[in-house]
Amino acid sequence: MGNRNDAGSTTLKYFGSQLKLLRGRAGLSRAELGERVGYSEAMVAAVEQGRRIPQQGFVDQADEALDARGVLRIGASFLAQARYPSWFQDFAMLEADAVSMYLYSNQTVPGVLQTEEYARAVVGGSCPPPDDDEVERRVAARLDRQTLLTRTPRPVLGFVIEEVVVRRPIGGSAVMEGQLRRLLECSRMRNVSLQVMPTCRETHAGLEGPMVLLETQDRRNLAYVEGQRGSFLISEQDEVSVLMQRYGILRAQALSPEESVSLIEQVLGEL
Incomplete structure (x- = not known):
């Protein structure tokens, strides 16, 4: 389920063309355009060749620099097909506009909290292994999702992560040090609640796996669940209610936000 679909690849190549x-019409070289938009010549080349998904900032700056009159901005709205694998596209759209989101993760740091280095280590460790261009596309897409943390209006965000997640040195100690510092930074955001589930817990409401609870702009409550080879959105309110109950218990069983910060700082000091 980790590969982009053919339609997405075609869309990306068309945008690049x-x-x-x-x-070309503006008479600019790649280096000159890169200088105007604040990105490298290599980045411009990668986008033109359909090897890299452009971030929104790149699109906005390029549209203005090339006097495209919104053509690139409109085209970028169709890049979700290229930005995310087909099984993730619907959730990504909902996440971007969510009023609130609550997430439980038991294996890795949630994507919207990952550093670039940590994300690259996670994506690069996939099986079967993706090629370098695919790794860069996935990492860029993951980092783009992090606008959720700071957009206006700010969504209410809650995260419960397993203690093993903050202790597992994915990417090595240097990468993990940066990731733990990022978690501490995010924990200080007023719209973010970050809690760690201690491994020593004798009872645990999340043994059936990770989950995401999401509230949309029109106040619908949805759930999202991923597995080894599939994922699905849950809209049936009875099912969503069960997962909301579980998440409520998870938050009660986890360390408080203050205790969680102390644990992360402890682990950071042990690296």
């Missing part, structure tokens, strides 16, 4: 056409 339009960027190249507009750049």
